[in-house]
Amino acid sequence: MAVISYREALRAAMREELKRDDKVVIMGEEVAQFNGAYKVTEGLLKEFGPKRVVDTPISEAGFIGLGIGASMLGIRPVMELMFWSFSYVAFDQIVNNAGNIRYMSGGLINCPIVIRGPANGGTNVGATHSHTPEAILASHPGIKVVCPATPYDAKGLLKAAIRDNDPVYVMENTILYNDKGEVPDEDYIVPLGVADVKREGIDLTIVAHGRAVITSLKAAEILEQEHGVSVEVVDLRSIRPLDEETILASVRKTHRALLVEENKPFCGVDAQVAYLIQSKAFDELDAPIHRVSSIDAPQIYCKRMEDQQLPDVNRVVREALKVLA
Amino acid sequence: MAKPAVLTHPESLKRPAGPSDYAKDPVNASMSKAEKIALYTKMARIRHFEQRCIRIYQQGKIGGFLHLYVGQEAVAAGTISLLGKHDHIITGYRDHGHGLMVGMGMNECMAELTGRVTGCSQGKGGSMHYFAPDKNYWGGHGIVGGQAPLGTGLAYAVKYMGLKGSCLAYMGDGAVNQGAVHEAYNLAALWDLPMIFVIENNGYSMGTSQERSTAHPGCLAKRAEGYDMAWDVINGHDVYEVRAKTALALKRAHEESKPTVLEIFTYRYFGHSMADPDKTYRDKEEIKEYREKKDPVLAFEQELLREKVLTPELSQEINDAAMAEADKAAVFADESPDPTVADITKHIYWEEDNRGPDTTSRGTIIFE
Ligand SMILES: Cc1ncc(C[n+]2csc(CCOP(=O)(O)OP(=O)(O)O)c2C)c(N)n1
Numbered sequence: 111m112a113v114i115s116y117r118e119a120l121r122a123a124m125r126e127e128l129k130r131d132d133k134v135v136i137m138g139e140e141v142a143q144f145n146g147a148y149k150v151t152e153g154l155l156k157e158f159g160p161k162r163v164v165d166t167p168i169s170e171a172g173f174i175g176l177g178i179g180a181s182m183l184g185i186r187p188v189m190e191l192m193f194w195s196f197s198y199v200a201f202d203q204i205v206n207n208a209g210n211i212r213y214m215s216g217g218l219i220n221c222p223i224v225i226r227g228p229a230n231g232g233t234n235v236g237a238t239h240s241h242t243p244e245a246i247l248a249s250h251p252g253i254k255v256v257c258p259a260t261p262y263d264a265k266g267l268l269k270a271a272i273r274d275n276d277p278v279y280v281m282e283n284t285i286l287y288n289d290k291g292e293v294p295d296e297d298y299i300v301p302l303g304v305a306d307v308k309r310e311g312i313d314l315t316i317v318a319h320g321r322a323v324i325t326s327l328k329a330a331e332i333l334e335q336e337h338g339v340s341v342e343v344v345d346l347r348s349i350r351p352l353d354e355e356t357i358l359a360s361v362r363k364t365h366r367a368l369l370v371e372e373n374k375p376f377c378g379v380d381a382q383v384a385y386l387i388q389s390k391a392f393d394e395l396d397a398p399i400h401r402v403s404s405i406d407a408p409q410i411y412c413k414r415m416e417d418q419q420l421p422d423v424n425r426v427v428r429e430a431l432k433v434l435a
Numbered sequence: 436m437a438k439p440a441v442l443t444h445p446e447s448l449k450r451p452a453g454p455s456d457y458a459k460d461p462v463n464a465s466m467s468k469a470e471k472i473a474l475y476t477k478m479a480r481i482r483h484f485e486q487r488c489i490r491i492y493q494q495g496k497i498g499g500f501l502h503l504y505v506g507q508e509a510v511a512a513g514t515i516s517l518l519g520k521h522d523h524i525i526t527g528y529r530d531h532g533h534g535l536m537v538g539m540g541m542n543e544c545m546a547e548l549t550g551r552v553t554g555c556s557q558g559k560g561g562s563m564h565y566f567a568p569d570k571n572y573w574g575g576h577g578i579v580g581g582q583a584p585l586g587t588g589l590a591y592a593v594k595y596m597g598l599k600g601s602c603l604a605y606m607g608d609g610a611v612n613q614g615a616v617h618e619a620y621n622l623a624a625l626w627d628l629p630m631i632f633v634i635e636n637n638g639y640s641m642g643t644s645q646e647r648s649t650a651h652p653g654c655l656a657k658r659a660e661g662y663d664m665a666w667d668v669i670n671g672h673d674v675y676e677v678r679a680k681t682a683l684a685l686k687r688a689h690e691e692s693k694p695t696v697l698e699i700f701t702y703r704y705f706g707h708s709m710a711d712p713d714k715t716y717r718d719k720e721e722i723k724e725y726r727e728k729k730d731p732v733l734a735f736e737q738e739l740l741r742e743k744v745l746t747p748e749l750s751q752e753i754n755d756a757a758m759a760e761a762d763k764a765a766v767f768a769d770e771s772p773d774p775t776v777a778d779i780t781k782h783i784y785w786e787e788d789n790r791g792p793d794t795t796s797r798g799t800i801i802f803e
């Protein structure tokens with residue numbers, strides 16, 4: 111097994127899928143000649159040429175819509191958004207077209223498109239560039255959404271997404287791009303809709319996705335070292351489809367749940383998860399479910415305050431102790 | 436991609452900076468000595484402010500994205516120097532030059548970059564999101580092209596209120612490919628709005644040269660013809676030319692309530708933002724050529740020296756003062772406090788910030 115970065119893992123996924131299937135096309139702003147705004151697609155133009163790796167103008171509604179149209183005829187576009195925040199200018203294509211075409215055609219048309227790019231705060235770029243739209247998008251039936259937290263999951267989920275016959279939106283995180291982890295050399299996928307227990311424990315379940323998983327793992331370590339509490343961390347990996355059973359199994363074991371996410375609290379992913387737990391494991395709970403999300407405001411620019419706005423290790427520890435009290 | 440056969444560029448763009456063809460244009464000839472010196476001073480201030488920002492960024496005090504305006508000064512300076520009480524402006528994220536031109540202070544601008552509560556947006560907006568509505572400056576917008584419809588709305592409001600004014604919406608050469616820009620063009624033309632779309636064509640959108648991003652009939656401004664709008668191309672290295680040609684568009688807006696598209700050819704000396712190493716997509720030689728032969732601040736200085744409006748000593752004084760002002764702003768930013776955690780949830784809703792017997796909604800609006 112090689113130790114590679116999250117960025118390299120994503121690149122490896124695209125490379126392997128470009129090789130495996132000549133219908134796969136990479137498209138987006140600066141993905142080819144500039145090697146990617148965040149260098150995720152570095153080297154792909156050189157290896158696969160300009161037919162497979164394509165630079166687009168700054169026309170998200172246009173090129174994302176084009177990718178959706180091409181996918182209807184069997185191309186498998188993997189579209190990069192420089193930030194998921196820019197998806198908002200292409201919202202109609204992403205939601206109305208990609209999300210509804212199969213349903214409205216009575217199953218006649220598929221839309222095997224992947225849209226990927228970073229969706230995170232914490233980089234001091236202000237409100238317009240810090241959106242985390244996984245909950246908004248996942249609330250539309252017809253759309254699949256995944257949020258990898260580790261290099262292994264990044265590669266496996268992206269490969270699964272590319273092979274999937276529905277629109278799959280992959281939310282990455284610029285802060286994780288340099289994180290390293292073990293990734294197998296041989297071909298593998300991480301199926302959509304399978305959560306992963308990233309740390310086993312018996313006293314408390316933390317459910318998280320994306321970078322919040324990393325934050326939660328650090329908090330779990332502190333809870334163990336300093337408070338003698340054994341915490342289980344469930345990484346959703348996939349928001350829709352959602353692995354209900356893994357969440358419930360963990361709660362049945364620990365009887366307490368804390369939900370952590372980077373979204374703003376209103377109608378966040380954790381609102382759904384909290385409903386799930388109380389509806390299917392109410393009797394298992396020994397304490398009310400708590401959650402930690404971003405402070406409910408547009409993303410503040412000031413870096414020191416943005417760090418407070420996001421869920422951080424201290425806040426997770428504090429909230430965990432409340433659930434355990 | 437099909438290359439246009441004939442490029443529609445202004446004649447003056449094809450040669451190095453020299454005496455301006457537009458010095459005798461009425462808008463320039465009618466300027467007093469003091470006005471000319473003031474205009475030069477503003478351009479020098481933008482230049483020095485931006486160069487000071489580089490150092491502060493390198494010290495790690497400015498995070499996120501920092502898009503510099505160095506090289507493009509004559510665009511903001513020339514256009515904004517013509518504006519009156521009911522003329523409004525709005526731009527993208529490369530917004531510092533416009534801010535200083537409308538009269539924002541270096542202190543509030545610098546403090547915004549380092550995220551201080553004394554910044555123009557109280558540390559909430561950052562480099563890409565400057566605002567000074569009291570000076571008819573409506574931002575500072577981070578999403579490419581998003582300001583074009585907003586600007587069109589400002590022009591609509593000006594017309595609606597029966598005022599003799601206008602709105603100038605600035606955008607880059609890459610932004611012209613956003614659908615929102617085309618929708619704004621159509622609305623401005625269809626509804627006869629006093630609107631000026633200013634394309635600051637610096638040749639690149641991030642690492643993509645204009646030829647690789649854009650299909651056009653010889654220049655970007657000419658797309659206006661598809662909407663039956665007037666258009667012009669301008670050498671953006673000559674502030675007099677910028678003023679002369681923008682003045683015509685302003686007249687069209689004020690007197691006929693008609694929109695114009697202006698394409699102003701300019702150049703940025705630094706990378707797209709400070710995060711761009713600027714090593715792959717253009718030649719060092721190209722940058723050098725622009726810096727040495729077409730620099731807008733230098734060109735205007737030379738022009739004013741020829742006119743005997745400036746002396747070398749006065750110019751030195753102006754530049755020294757601008758540098759000192761930027762240094763002071765850096766200290767001000769350093770010494771200013773951050774916003775607080777409680778500030779994070781302020782300024783979200785007017786109603787939340789103004790709770791009283793007259794406010795109408797009930798219920799939870801900010802969630803834990
Ligand atoms: C909708 C959207 N897509 C992409 C971006 C990322 N982005 C920011 S600036 C930029 C290039 C814009 O180039 P141009 O319009 O020529 O303006 P310049 O930066 O040269 O002033 C890109 C791609 C964005 N901010 N918004």
Ligand SMILES: [Mg+2]
Nearest residue numbers: 607608639640
């Ligand atoms: Mg440009």
